[in-house]
Amino acid sequence: MENITMQNNERWTLKWAHGEATVQAMGGMLAPVRFDIGSGRSVSPLHVAPWGDDPAWPGLMRALRGEWPCVPFGTIDVPDNLPAGFTPREAGDEWRHGFSSNHLWQCVEHTKHRVALRIDYPQDSAVESLHRVIEASADAPALTVTLTVKVRRDITLPFALHPTFAVPKESVQVLACPYRAVHTYPVPVEPRYSRIATNRTFDSLRALDTPEGPLDVTRLPLPRITEELVQLEACRPPFVLRYPADNADVELDWNTDDFPDAVLWISNGGRDYAPWSGRNFALGVEPVCGFFDLGRVVTPPSHHPLAGREGFRFEASAPRTIRYTLSAALSSE
Template identity: 45%
Template structure:
């Protein structure tokens, strides 16, 4: 392997031992971004909207880098921004699922996959591009994954690629995990989705959390989801009450060059959009973390939105199966083969808006 010149992230080495260590920084005319070895996570990210404004768009957990986080699983220790989940989802079995659902043991205990919990190796790094890789354990169906994070030299945008090499043929739930920053002022971030085939609520209460949605229901629009106290609008964040929600948007797409998913930061007159291959990853799981988890490290203080393109049954693809008639029963993951690596590309970009009313 080529040994590149690496750009250290100031302060990264102050984390607790094993929490991430040395990282890399992208710097270009339209922004800056940091990448850490732990989980290969991207964040924070600041994109320059014009000569006077920058938008910090990727989430960084409030406990990241603290001494108390040293005992957390790798994926949570320095939780931030964006990373790939191969395989996607939880490794524990939910305590309660609706009638007709079946459970099974996960192949391993790594939440969101081995790579989300381990340190990645840098193949090459420059001010505009970071190329990372990680080898999987010998007993895993996955042999290796790589990702490239590249700044668009002409725009406030990042282009990211993911490649997966399989050790043997396998059906694997796969997802991306961009997690965006939500400022604390209620309702000042507006979420927009492209055309889709319905929004499905999680079939169980998220562990250790408060949920205000009726489980295992389908709703036509994000502005009127089926809630325990009536319709719940998730289009304006953060919400005024604590809650933790997981919903899956089926067959989401963009039209006319518009992103399938966008956030409008009303107090910044700015938007962030995400584009991906919706044939490869047809759905989007939304993780609305709105102070609804009370246990450490969440402590009712965690605000973020995860917008996660995936081919999976929520985050349950490793441990559960929906009934045959369920609208998401066909979300079985990617068919991976050892003779053909799987590749995908996606883009995250920001742009300024004309000032709008509420």
């Protein structure tokens, strides 16, 4: 992995009548963001990792924050103790969540209301380049993001966005979105701390089995230390989070033709090793076309409800552009 220093992790700021947002070169990550929602109120919903910007941690870990795209999406490590029927395979490269998550993007346009970034992949990659535009709405506390993916050859890849939201001590309510089912991770995410029953399907986020009884994950932070991943099948956005202390509702909206599901990463202090050190509390709401974050390294058995989630088909002859929005408003209650 290349040595990426703090000095060249540039940042660009958008300022408009309804807020302020910062985009960084590393990973093209968006955060912090402040939305001014009226009545003198504002909300800053995107998470910034507690270690800030630390060059001791290269790649995406160095200044982990907010929202960014993952092409291809997922881990590069095969989990231990996979259940019977799950087949491990090679990730194909060394970049967790893809090359673009671990390298510097170039700014190609910057105005008060718009920033455009680009990153070129290595010559031996099937992916040629990503072009990302973040634009503030002229008349609302809202950001629209477009991402154009160009590939060198036709290929199917697990593909996801990685919005990560703040979980304040005073709580956030996960109003979520309509969904068909909740699928749990094949193995414990963090064996010492994860509590939710693995490799199961549930009807609701309000009642996930644990050794202590049903767990409701719709109000965070959770009462005990844990780290969890679940996948909401057929999640129909917008996905809504309510920040009661700010009297704010935050919405993430996307096209389900691009991302049929959403992976929820519930980080509730359950990583006790550096740089997390038991202090990371966040909620990832990750629109996904793939199988959890495992699509690069694990094939689920054919009978698994998510077995058909093989990834997104990219074609060399047709660059693909996706569009999604992040917005906020005063709570409806």
